[in-house]
Amino acid sequence: MRIVAKTLLTSLIAILVSSSLSLAKDVTVEVTSIAAAAVSAEALSRSGGPAVDSEIEALAPKLQSLFAYNSYSFLGLVRSETEFGGSVRLELPEHFVLEVRPERFEKEGIGRIEMMVTLLKDIRTEVAGAGRGQPREEIILRTKIRLENGGTVLLGGPPISGGILVLALSARG
Amino acid sequence: MKRVCRIERYLTAYADGELSVRLRRKVEKHLASCRECARELDSIRGFDRILNEVPTAPPVKDEQWARFDRILSQELDRVERKASRPVRLREARPVYGDPRRRALAAAGVCAVAVFAFVAIGPFGIMNGPAGSSGGNSCIVESLETLSVGYTPMAFTSNDPEMTIIWVFAEEVDGNIRGNGPGAM
Numbered sequence: 001m002r003i004v005a006k007t008l009l010t011s012l013i014a015i016l017v018s019s020s021l022s023l024a025k026d027v028t029v030e031v032t033s034i035a036a037a038a039v040s041a042e043a044l045s046r047s048g049g050p051a052v053d054s055e056i057e058a059l060a061p062k063l064q065s066l067f068a069y070n071s072y073s074f075l076g077l078v079r080s081e082t083e084f085g086g087s088v089r090l091e092l093p094e095h096f097v098l099e100v101r102p103e104r105f106e107k108e109g110i111g112r113i114e115m116m117v118t119l120l121k122d123i124r125t126e127v128a129g130a131g132r133g134q135p136r137e138e139i140i141l142r143t144k145i146r147l148e149n150g151g152t153v154l155l156g157g158p159p160i161s162g163g164i165l166v167l168a169l170s171a172r173g
Numbered sequence: 174m175k176r177v178c179r180i181e182r183y184l185t186a187y188a189d190g191e192l193s194v195r196l197r198r199k200v201e202k203h204l205a206s207c208r209e210c211a212r213e214l215d216s217i218r219g220f221d222r223i224l225n226e227v228p229t230a231p232p233v234k235d236e237q238w239a240r241f242d243r244i245l246s247q248e249l250d251r252v253e254r255k256a257s258r259p260v261r262l263r264e265a266r267p268v269y270g271d272p273r274r275r276a277l278a279a280a281g282v283c284a285v286a287v288f289a290f291v292a293i294g295p296f297g298i299m300n301g302p303a304g305s306s307g308g309n310s311c312i313v314e315s316l317e318t319l320s321v322g323y324t325p326m327a328f329t330s331n332d333p334e335m336t337i338i339w340v341f342a343e344e345v346d347g348n349i350r351g352n353g354p355g356a357m
Contacts, residue, residue, distance in 0.1 A: 148311065156337070
């Protein structure tokens with residue numbers, strides 16, 4: 001009787017564990033780079049352009065209700081695919097780099113992608129006597145997140161020439 | 174050593190009015206002469222009173238249950254992730270043999286359920302797992318910077334539902350980080 005009970009229990013645990021383990025799956029990562037800025041009304045009327053670029057119109061309502069900036073300029077969109085356990089390196093404007101490493105897919109619930117996200121700044125330091133720069137990267141942010149499959153998280157804050165850098169990071173597995 | 178009366182096993186049923194007339198009279202006769210069983214009966218009745226005083230929860234809307242499920246799922250996820258060591262469980266012993274133990278076990282389950290409902294239920298006092306700063310779309314597990322002059326923080330907005338990870342740039346040597354002379 002005990003053997004039967006043990007066997008049943010082991011099977012149950014095996015089923016539970018296997019169902020919660022991530023499956024090998026490709027992930028598409030997309031990053032929209034935006035320059036957010038607070039500009040005067042005069043400057044806005046002089047430029048005659050919209051405060052939000054057309055490429056990021058879908059994001060505009062969220063950005064406008066979340067931040068106090070009144071100008072959002074689209075800087076670029078990069079998309080790449082990788083697999084769980086792999087990593088993708090996305091080159092962003094002004095020598096920023098976003099490294100995304102999806103680690104596992106949580107099937108239970110709404111479905112989440114657990115990933116390590118690193119924001120780097122490619123800087124060059126002058127080497128004495130060399131007369132030219134040496135490539136060097138500075139880790140500005142490293143975060144581990146569990147993002148809803150197909151969801152978006154906003155990363156931002158570093159100052160850039162056009163204001164403040166805001167990144168809309170989405171991932172779909 | 175405590176003397177065990179044969180009548181003791183009927184006390185819970187007696188308190189609930191479930192005994193036959195003949196058995197009820199037998200118990201009553203025994204109670205008149207046994208102080209141990211009389212005390213036991215008082216204890217059972219006191220326990221019943223406490224259970225009856227538990228207030229009935231108001232009707233719960235679907236969206237409130239959905240929110241409860243969501244928070245519970247997040248909390249379970251967090252607890253599951255924290256459990257890094259295997260725990261050897263003590264051998265379970267059946268509790269359903271003794272009516273009093275059964276009542277105690279049921280009361281324990283009720284108490285836990287009521288506490289969970291009060292704590293994280295639809296009218297709950299806890300809004301979410303304390304260790305994470307994510308909303309529904311994103312849960313932030315860890316956050317750090319390896320550069321001087323930056324302070325990362327995570328925020329969650331409910332409307333619109335969005336998690337924001339913000340790196341605050343500080344002034345270093347009179348220059349805002351990122352626009353300083355070291356940057357390209």
